[in-house]
Amino acid sequence: MKFGKLFKHEFKQSFRLALPVYLGIIIMGFVACLSAVVFDRTVISGNGNEDLAGFAGMSSMGTLALSLTAVGAGVVGAWILNAVRFLRTMTGQQSYLTHTLPVTADGLLMSKILCALLVLLGAVIAAGIAVFCVVMTFLVLESTTPIRDLIDAVYSLVKALTDVENLSALSVIWSTLGRVVMLALGMPMLLFTAIMAAGSLVQKRKGLLGAGLFLGASAVLNFISSLAAGLISFLFVNSQDVYETMMVSSSMVNIFLYLIVIVAGYFFMRWIITKKLNVNV
Amino acid sequence: MTSSVLECRALTKYYGSTMALDSLDLTLEKGRIVGLLGPNGSGKTTLIKIAAGLLTPTSGTIRICGFAPSPESKALVSYLPEFTYFENHMRVRECFELFRDFYDDFDETKARDMIRDLGVSPEKRMRELSKGMKEKVQLVTVMSRRSRLFLLDEPIAGVDPASRDYILNTIIRNYSEDSTILISTHLISDVENVLDDYVFIRDGKVWQTGSVEALRENENKSVDALFREVFRYEVR
Numbered sequence: 001m002k003f004g005k006l007f008k009h010e011f012k013q014s015f016r017l018a019l020p021v022y023l024g025i026i027i028m029g030f031v032a033c034l035s036a037v038v039f040d041r042t043v044i045s046g047n048g049n050e051d052l053a054g055f056a057g058m059s060s061m062g063t064l065a066l067s068l069t070a071v072g073a074g075v076v077g078a079w080i081l082n083a084v085r086f087l088r089t090m091t092g093q094q095s096y097l098t099h100t101l102p103v104t105a106d107g108l109l110m111s112k113i114l115c116a117l118l119v120l121l122g123a124v125i126a127a128g129i130a131v132f133c134v135v136m137t138f139l140v141l142e143s144t145t146p147i148r149d150l151i152d153a154v155y156s157l158v159k160a161l162t163d164v165e166n167l168s169a170l171s172v173i174w175s176t177l178g179r180v181v182m183l184a185l186g187m188p189m190l191l192f193t194a195i196m197a198a199g200s201l202v203q204k205r206k207g208l209l210g211a212g213l214f215l216g217a218s219a220v221l222n223f224i225s226s227l228a229a230g231l232i233s234f235l236f237v238n239s240q241d242v243y244e245t246m247m248v249s250s251s252m253v254n255i256f257l258y259l260i261v262i263v264a265g266y267f268f269m270r271w272i273i274t275k276k277l278n279v280n281v
Numbered sequence: 282m283t284s285s286v287l288e289c290r291a292l293t294k295y296y297g298s299t300m301a302l303d304s305l306d307l308t309l310e311k312g313r314i315v316g317l318l319g320p321n322g323s324g325k326t327t328l329i330k331i332a333a334g335l336l337t338p339t340s341g342t343i344r345i346c347g348f349a350p351s352p353e354s355k356a357l358v359s360y361l362p363e364f365t366y367f368e369n370h371m372r373v374r375e376c377f378e379l380f381r382d383f384y385d386d387f388d389e390t391k392a393r394d395m396i397r398d399l400g401v402s403p404e405k406r407m408r409e410l411s412k413g414m415k416e417k418v419q420l421v422t423v424m425s426r427r428s429r430l431f432l433l434d435e436p437i438a439g440v441d442p443a444s445r446d447y448i449l450n451t452i453i454r455n456y457s458e459d460s461t462i463l464i465s466t467h468l469i470s471d472v473e474n475v476l477d478d479y480v481f482i483r484d485g486k487v488w489q490t491g492s493v494e495a496l497r498e499n500e501n502k503s504v505d506a507l508f509r510e511v512f513r514y515e516v517r
Contacts, residue, residue: 002352005382013368088368097366100333101383102356278296279335 002103006111014115015122017081022126025074028067029130033137035064040141064134071130078123082116082188087195095279105273109266116188186262190218193265214268218261285344286311286430286461287332292341294327294485301327303485304341311429312458314475316493316504317465319482320512325465326363328482329432332463333360346429356384359428363435365415367407367422374403376422384426392425395451413444420448424455431462437471445471469505479504481511 038060089098090112098108194211287309294302302324309315317325330336331343334350348354367376373396380387396403399417407415420436433452437445445468453475456462466472473493481488489511496502502510 002383009379009382016370093364094366094368096335096360096362096364099335100355100358100360102352103383104352275337277335277337279330280296 003107003111006101006103006107007114010111010115011118014082014085014119017085018078018119018122021074021077021081022122024077025071025123025126025130028070028074029127029133032064032067032071032130032134035060035067036134036137036141039064068131068134071127075120075123075127078119079187079191082119083191083195086112086116086192090192091195091279099273099277099279105270108273109269112192113188113266116192120188186258186265189262189265190215193269214265218258218265221257221261284311285309286346287463288342288344289328290342292328292331292343293339294324294331294336295339301485302331302338302341305482305486307480307487307490309430309461309463311461313477314452314456314462314464315478315480316469316472316476317463317480317482318467318469318504318508319488321467323482324485325482326434327485329360329434329463329465332430333358333432356386357429359384359423359426359431361420361423361431361433361436363438365407365412365419367415367419369408370406372404372406373401373418376407376418377403380422380426386427388425388427391455392421395421395425413440416440417444417447420451424451427457427460429460431460433462433464435466436464437466437468449475469508470503473504476504479507481508483512 088094101108194215285308287307289305289307292302292305292307293300305324305328307328317328319325327336331338331350332345334355337350343350345354346357348357371379377387377389377392380392381389393403396418399414399421401410401414401418407418410418423433424431431452436452437448440448449472452462452464464472464476476493478490478492479496480490489507493504496504496507500507
């Protein structure tokens with residue numbers, strides 16, 4: 001089964017690069033936690049020395065902000081790693097190996113997309129762990145009995161996430177989640193398509209034009225489907241219920257359009273590989 | 282199974298408005314070492330890339346052992362490009378593992394023996410090797426397959442004379458009567474002794490083909506001398 005082997009090699013090479021990024025994200029999360037503790041001990045709890053408290057407070061808050069920014073940058077970094085790896089192995093020098101392997105275009109694309117999604121998922125999980133640690137640190141710092149308050153904090157968080165009072169609010173949450181998930185799934189496809197179109201066609205200008213048109217069209221579709229309901233509601237509708245219904249239905253249209261873009265992107269890349277491949281380094 | 286390993290009919294390739302191959306016809310039989318010779322820009326690399334599956338032709342057909350370029354044809358072709366294509370962080374052992382996983386005809390024992398002769402540890406990473414050594418590792422990997430068609434694009438360009446000997450010896454040692462080797466090069470005098478046949482290519486067309494032995498016996502000429510004669514006015 002060649003797909004299994006492709007996936008194995010892709011996974012190995014992708015995660016070899018991604019693991020240090022995950023580690024960096026989690027370390028930055030701990031640095032943020034430490035900064036929060038320093039801030040709490042020097043500013044909130046007070047130590048009698050106002051100058052020291054002010055200096056330590058500023059530096060710890062600065063570190064906290066920087067480390068949280070670094071957590072976000074880590075997720076973006078995982079994106080960049082995916083893009084660079086895709087570029088190198090599909091259109092760069094290493095593509096001479098990739099495109100001479102006895103595998104189908106579908107196997108090649110699926111293994112790359114699946115690994116890219118896993119790399120992104122890993123980065124999101126690592127960032128989630130880091131942010132969760134920071135939030136918990138803040139919650140725990142507010143109490144004198146950390147363990148009991150930690151349990152309370154987790155309970156409150158779960159309650160807040162699940163205690164939805166009506167269906168409309170739940171629908172809004174689900175539609176938002178749906179958009180986020182579709183964005184995460186669709187973006188590697190859009191990105192890869194752009195790179196593929198730009199780098200693989202014979203005439204680079206045509207390739208860039210194709211990529212630009214594809215990305216532009218998908219962005220316009222996404223924008224229209226996201227905002228149409230809101231604009232119509234704002235201009236013509238006064239009822240809150242109708243507004244929420246429109247937002248939910250618009251998100252369904254949005255997801256549907258995004259799916260079309262993803263499928264179109266996949267078949268576009270497949271067409272390039274099988275019919276228009278021109279690897280020239 | 283057909284005896285022709287490579288068959289091109291009216292093969293044409295354009296890069297934008299620039300024509301690289303002009304309705305090229307070529308047939309290579311099995312068990313031959315063939316020199317693909319021509320001046321710069323004559324279409325040698327384009328032909329090899331199309332046969333390897335890296336380019337799609339604009340028109341015409343190409344068959345490798347009866348297969349159009351596809352996973353089936355790629356399983357029968359062993360391709361050596363002008364530069365190294367393994368990722369720099371890969372260990373030599375990992376390069377072999379990759380070939381073992383994808384090519385059923387890869388002989389890992391042979392590759393390991395050849396790499397030991399070169400004095401390279403399988404645990405070495407590609408980035409730790411010199412440019413020449415990387416090329417040799419890649420040559421060893423490519424030639425350790427029992428492929429039907431070997432496509433070697435400028436295998437001896439830019440290497441020292443000792444390395445040229447190593448490369449040519451490796452090619453000859455791994456040649457079998459079931460396979461065909463197509464070597465593209467400018468350095469005709471260096472490869473002439475290993476060739477069975479020659480193919481002169483010019484402006485994307487096959488200009489002349491023949492047997493090296495027949496050329497020597499009938500016309501008392503070397504391929505190098507004939508090449509100079511044919512391409513005397515070719516200045517690019």
